[in-house]
Amino acid sequence: MNIMNKFTLNAAVLCLGVTLLTSCSNSHKEEDPKTEAKDMNEQKFDSQGEKDADRLSEAHMGNLYEIMAAENASTKATTGEVKKLAEMIKTAHTKMDKDLMEFAAKKNITLPADLTDDEKRKMDKLTEKSGIDYDKEFTEQMKNKHEDVIKMLEKASDKAEDPDVKQFAANTIPEVRSHLTMIEACWNNIKDMKDNDHNNHTDNKDHADHKDHVKK
Numbered sequence: 001m002n003i004m005n006k007f008t009l010n011a012a013v014l015c016l017g018v019t020l021l022t023s024c025s026n027s028h029k030e031e032d033p034k035t036e037a038k039d040m041n042e043q044k045f046d047s048q049g050e051k052d053a054d055r056l057s058e059a060h061m062g063n064l065y066e067i068m069a070a071e072n073a074s075t076k077a078t079t080g081e082v083k084k085l086a087e088m089i090k091t092a093h094t095k096m097d098k099d100l101m102e103f104a105a106k107k108n109i110t111l112p113a114d115l116t117d118d119e120k121r122k123m124d125k126l127t128e129k130s131g132i133d134y135d136k137e138f139t140e141q142m143k144n145k146h147e148d149v150i151k152m153l154e155k156a157s158d159k160a161e162d163p164d165v166k167q168f169a170a171n172t173i174p175e176v177r178s179h180l181t182m183i184e185a186c187w188n189n190i191k192d193m194k195d196n197d198h199n200n201h202t203d204n205k206d207h208a209d210h211k212d213h214v215k216k
Contacts, residue, residue, distance in 0.1 A: 033112040034061065040110040048161040053109045055156040056100065056165065059172070060111045062149045063097035065119050066090075066142065069126060073138045076127075078195075082135040085186050089142060092179065096172065103168055131195045139187045146180040 031039075034057065041053040066089050073086035104111050115123070122141065129137045153176065156169035 032116055033114040034116050037110045037112045044108060044110075052156070052160045052162050052165045053104075053107075055152055055160065055169070056104050056107075056109055057111055058152050059149060060097060060100055060104070061115065061119065062145055063093045063100065064112075064115055065123070066093045066145055067097065068115070068123060069138060069141060072123075072127060073134075076130075076134055077138065078132055078135050079190060079193075081186055081189060082139060085142070085182060086138070088182065089179065092175070096175070100168075100172075103164075107162070107164070132190065132193050133195075135190055136193075139183060139190060143180070143183050143187055146176055146183060150176050150180065 037057055038050075038054065041050050041057075045053060070086040070090035070093070074083055074090060077083045077086055101111060126134070126137050126141060150173060153169045153173045157166050157173065160166040160169065
């Protein structure tokens with residue numbers, strides 16, 4: 001075999017090796033956290049039990065997203081009302097998720113360990129905003145999230161196979177509804193606001209506060 005043929009053969013072997021490595025790497029690509037949890041629950045439960053597990057997973061992922069978004073909004077939000085809302089959501093959903101994880105552990109239900117790629121894209125969309133547009137995006141996302149969670153919890157409280165899951169869902173609904181009421185009130189206050197409107201509102205409030213201070 002001449003030198004050129006040897007070079008060609010070695011190059012072909014190298015290319016084949018790279019192809020195999022790439023294929024193996026892709027086949028072991030990290031699985032979506034939600035899918036991974038679903039696969040584990042599928043091995044442990046029948047079809048109805050798996051549906052109960054899926055509902056708790058949805059609630060957990062809702063909590064994870066809302067906590068992370070609220071942590072960001074508590075510092076980045078423009079209006080005091082949205083900052084206050086973010087602090088409430090962060091505190092309340094941290095406790096709610098702690099209770100949910102303890103309940104899931106008792107039921108041997110595996111919950112997703114992280115946000116999905118889709119949820120991370122939503123978070124990116126939020127953090128890219130600034131000014132009053134950020135406040136609107138955060139509040140709208142929280143409104144949509146809470147509406148979705150309420151629908152899921154109502155379904156679980158009605159159709160879950162496990163009576164404990166039914167009760168857990170039913171007990172959670174009132175608090176999530178109360179959050180939605182606060183979010184909707186906040187949304188109605190800021191939805192038509194512009195950055196200049198907010199600045200004028202802040203300036204007027206500061207001026208009024210200064211006048212009150214001088215009077216005292």
